[in-house]
Amino acid sequence: MKQVAERAGVSTSTVSHVINNTRVVSEDVRQRVLAIIEEMRYIPSAVARSLKNDRTQTIGMMVPNNSNPYFAELIQGIEDAAFKVGYNVILCNAYEDPKKQAAYLRVLIEKRIDGLILVASSADQELARLLRALAVPIVLVDREVDGVPADFIKADHEEGGYLATRHLIELGHRDIACISGPADLLSSRDRVRGYLRALREAGLRFRLDYLVRSNFTGEGGYRALQRLLRLPKRPSAVFASNDLSAIGSLCAASEAGLRIPDDLSVIGYDDIALASYTTPRLTTVAQPKYEMGQRITNVLIERIMGGHLPTRRELLQTRLVVRQSTATHA
Numbered sequence: 001m002k003q004v005a006e007r008a009g010v011s012t013s014t015v016s017h018v019i020n021n022t023r024v025v026s027e028d029v030r031q032r033v034l035a036i037i038e039e040m041r042y043i044p045s046a047v048a049r050s051l052k053n054d055r056t057q058t059i060g061m062m063v064p065n066n067s068n069p070y071f072a073e074l075i076q077g078i079e080d081a082a083f084k085v086g087y088n089v090i091l092c093n094a095y096e097d098p099k100k101q102a103a104y105l106r107v108l109i110e111k112r113i114d115g116l117i118l119v120a121s122s123a124d125q126e127l128a129r130l131l132r133a134l135a136v137p138i139v140l141v142d143r144e145v146d147g148v149p150a151d152f153i154k155a156d157h158e159e160g161g162y163l164a165t166r167h168l169i170e171l172g173h174r175d176i177a178c179i180s181g182p183a184d185l186l187s188s189r190d191r192v193r194g195y196l197r198a199l200r201e202a203g204l205r206f207r208l209d210y211l212v213r214s215n216f217t218g219e220g221g222y223r224a225l226q227r228l229l230r231l232p233k234r235p236s237a238v239f240a241s242n243d244l245s246a247i248g249s250l251c252a253a254s255e256a257g258l259r260i261p262d263d264l265s266v267i268g269y270d271d272i273a274l275a276s277y278t279t280p281r282l283t284t285v286a287q288p289k290y291e292m293g294q295r296i297t298n299v300l301i302e303r304i305m306g307g308h309l310p311t312r313r314e315l316l317q318t319r320l321v322v323r324q325s326t327a328t329h330a
Contacts, residue, residue: 004042008033059300060108062092062101064121068216068244069272070289071119074141077293078117085301087114094121105130115300120145122184137303139296142187151299153292153314157187160285160318161194161239164267167283167320168237169202172329173265177210177235179224179245188216191241191269210235214245221248229256236264236329243268243275243284250278250325261327271321280324288316 001019005012010029017023018033025033036042059082063071079089090111094101101121108116115136120127120143131138131148138150161178168176178195181188192211199206212227214220221240225248228235240246246268250260258264260280268275271286299312 001042004033004036004040007036007040055114055304056112057086058088058090058111058113059115059117059297060090060092060111060113061117062094062104062108063119064094064096066091066093068242069274070242070270070287073272073289074293077290078297079293080290081294081297082301087297087301096121098122098124098127102126102130105134109134115139115304117141117296117300118145119143137300139300139303141292141296143185149311151303151312151314153296153299153312153316154187155287155292155316155318157190157318158194158197160269160287161191161241162198163194163318163320164239164269164285165195165198166201167322168239168265168267168326169198169204171237171265171326173237174204174329175210175233175235176204176237176239177212177228179212179214179221179228179238179240179249181214181216181241181245183213188241195239214241216242216244218244218248218251221245222252223248225249225252226256229253229258234264237326238264238266240266240268243270243272243282246282246284246325247274247278250282260325265326265329267326275321276323278325283323283326284321285318286321287318292316 001012001015005015010033014025014029015033017025018030061078066072075091082089090108090113092104092108094104098121113136116134116138118138119141128145128147131145140150140152142154144152165176178192180192196206209231212224214224221244225238238249240249246266249266253260253264260266268282268284271284275282275284
C-alpha cells in the first residue's frame, strides 16, 4: 500500500479509503490509485482489512457429505448468492463424523468467518456448546440443534413424502414400501411421516417389514431393495427417501430380473440432475435446492448486516416430478 501511495503521489490513508470506500475521494485520484493497483497487481490483505473493519467477507458452510449431488446443487445456490454481494464461502465436509464436524467448526471460528451455514451431521452436546459460543449469525438447514437459537430453513419433507406415496396410491399400488434415511435425522423422519399419512388417508395398512432404514447412499438403497425382495410378499412399489437410494434400488431390481416400472414402480426424492438420466428416467419429488441455497444466503447476509428480526423458521415447498420409473398397477 505504501508503494502504491508513493507512485500515485498520495498518502497511504487515501489508498486505504479508495480500496475500502471509507471516505469520498476525488474521481481523478481514485482512478489514478486504481490504475497503479492494477499495474502493480496489488492485492489488498483480507486479514488486515478484517482487523480494521471487523469483517472478513467470508461465510463458513458445513455439510455432512458433499459427494451427495443434493448438497452440490444447494451449495451452488449459496455460492452464487454470496458472490453477488461480495462474500466468499469456505466449505467444510464433515463426512457424517461428529468429531470432524467439531474440528472443522473450530477451524471456521479461527478463520473469523462473518456467518455460518450448517447442515449438521449430528446434534450432540459438543456441537451445541460450540455453536452457542460462536459470536456470529447462524442459519441451520434441514436439521435443528437443540438449545441453539438460529434461523432454520428446510423443505417441507413431510409433504414431499406424502406426495410421493399418494402418487403411487393413485396409480393403484397397495403394497408400498419405504426406503428411509437414518432415523436420527429430522428430514428422514418427516418423509416417513408423509408416507404414513398417505397410507392412512387411503385406508392402507402399514407393514413394519415394508419400512427399511438406509443411509441416503446408492449402496444403501441397493441393499434395502434386496432385503425387500426377499420378503414373502414383495411390494409392488417403493418410495426411496432420496434419489441416490432410488438409483441403488433400480440397480438391485435390474439384477433381480425385474422390469421398471412394469414389475416394480420406484419413486425417489430430491430431483438431483442425475435423476433425468437413469434408465428408466426417475420419477421423484423435487426440492427447490438452488432457490433454497439463495434464500439461506440472503437470510444470513441480512443477519450479518445487522438485521434484528425474530428468529425465523421457513418451510419451502416440494413438488412431484413424474417421469418413467412409476406406472399403473394392474
